[in-house]
Amino acid sequence: MELFNYxxxxxxxxxxxxHSGTEIPADIxxxxxxxxxxxxxxxWHIPRxxxxxxxxxxxxxxxxxxxxxxxxxxxxxxxxxYPGQATTExxxxxxxxxxxxxRDGQGLQAGEQDERRVRYWQPYHDRLAQExxxxxxxxxxxxxxxxxxxxxxxxxxxxxxLPVLNVGTARxxxxxxxxxxxxxxxxxxxxxxxxxxxxxxxxYITRHYGRPAEQLHAVQMELGQDSYMDSGxxxxxxxxxxxxxxxxxxxxxxxxxxWRP
Numbered sequence: 001m002e003l004f005n006y007x008x009x010x011x012x013x014x015x016x017x018x019h020s021g022t023e024i025p026a027d028i029x030x031x032x033x034x035x036x037x038x039x040x041x042x043x044w045h046i047p048r049x050x051x052x053x054x055x056x057x058x059x060x061x062x063x064x065x066x067x068x069x070x071x072x073x074x075x076x077x078x079x080x081x082y083p084g085q086a087t088t089e090x091x092x093x094x095x096x097x098x099x100x101x102x103r104d105g106q107g108l109q110a111g112e113q114d115e116r117r118v119r120y121w122q123p124y125h126d127r128l129a130q131e132x133x134x135x136x137x138x139x140x141x142x143x144x145x146x147x148x149x150x151x152x153x154x155x156x157x158x159x160x161x162l163p164v165l166n167v168g169t170a171r172x173x174x175x176x177x178x179x180x181x182x183x184x185x186x187x188x189x190x191x192x193x194x195x196x197x198x199x200x201x202x203x204y205i206t207r208h209y210g211r212p213a214e215q216l217h218a219v220q221m222e223l224g225q226d227s228y229m230d231s232g233x234x235x236x237x238x239x240x241x242x243x244x245x246x247x248x249x250x251x252x253x254x255x256x257x258x259w260r261p
Contacts, residue, residue: 011057018072019043021063031106073203141215152224163193168202168220174210175217182255
């Protein structure tokens, strides 16, 4: 199976979808607890939620494999992005709630994390880097928008209910100030709860590729899933909720595309 789905766009915007895949190779799946095969921590329905983006000229890179295989939004050296706070690793050993993903005695073997990094992580990031360089060469700058979602209630990671729209710009360091300001204007009129650089300030993709001085501008959007889907066990997409959210997400991308260096 391909490691990612790819759509080449004509504009300066690239959408990265590192956690929306659900494929788990059989040899790994056999070692997981049954709950892991339901994939409660997947970024469910992200490609569907952003199905309007290709018509906006966006390039899209969407992972096909589960984050339980490897987390494409973690550093390759597995250094924590949130020191002192609960998080998960490059090759996760626990669910977001802290329970183990693997059956007893079936966890990562010696050298396995490095093997997965080479096999799954590196090709995705090679493609991101390649596409960003192409886009910057064509337009003089590149915009990367990293698409995420998470259950709206995860007590181990955050208190209460997560806002619907959680924008991360590495504490205003991963993009031009005017890009962040434009998104803030959309959020203020969205009718949804929102925050910029709250619990989620951006993962490895936002922090690594967001280099405004080099005309690479990155933004992460983490969505509270109650805004467009049901929480388990079916994780069903809600046609009665999603369109309203899609309208706002399109406005966010429009605001980014309206920016010029």
